[in-house]
Amino acid sequence: MSAACAERCHIMRLVDSRWAGIAKGVGVQKIIGRIHMVQIQIESDFLTTSFSVLEQQHMEMLLGLDMLKRHQCCIDLKRNVLRIGTTGTETPFLSERDLPESARLSGRGEDESTGEGLRQVEDQDLARALEQSSREACTSQSSRNTKPRIDPATSILPTDRFTENEVKELVSLGFTREQV
Secondary structure (H helix, E strand, C coil), rough: CCCHHHHHCCCHHEEEEEHCEEEEECCCCEEEEEEEEEEEEEEEEEEEEEEEEECCCCCCCCCCCHHHHHCEEEEEEECCCEEEECCEEECCCHHHHHCHHHCCCCCCCCCHHHHHHHHHHHHHHHHHHHHHHHHHHHHHHHHCCCCCCCCCCCCCCCCCCCCCCHHHHHHHHCCCCCCC
C-alpha cells in the first residue's frame, strides 16, 4: 500500500515502524512499516488483511499472494473476475479504460520524469537480460552437442538384466552400489 493511500484511509497510525526496511523486486523501495490487521471491503465482503506501507509506491494498493491465499481467492481470467473462496463473492476486474491514468500500462503516469527514468532503467535491464539470454543460449547449444557422460558403475542401463529394486535390495543388505 502506498503511504498516500494509507493517509487517505486514516490508517497511518496503525503502521508498525519496526517492520521498516527496503523492498526489493522489480525495483527498490523504502518500506515505512507494516499494518498488521486492517479490513478491506470487496463488494459486500469485509476481509481482514495486512499491508506493507511503501514510501513511494505508485500503485495505491496491491493485494499480496498471502492475502489471496488466506481468503482462498481465485483469479478467474476466463470470466475476468476475482472470486473470494471463503465467501463465494465475485468481483470483476477493471478494464484498462477504467483505471486511473497512473495505473495504466500504456499511459503516462502522474510523474512523467520518474516514468522516463524508470523506462530508461527498464530498457537497460532488458538489454542486459537479452544479452545474457543470448550468451546462455549459445552455451546450452554447445552443451547439447556433447553427450552426457554416464557412469556405468552407478547407472542401470536398458541392457542390464536386473531392476532398480533389485539393486536397492542388495544395497540394503550392505553392499555398495558399485559392488552390486
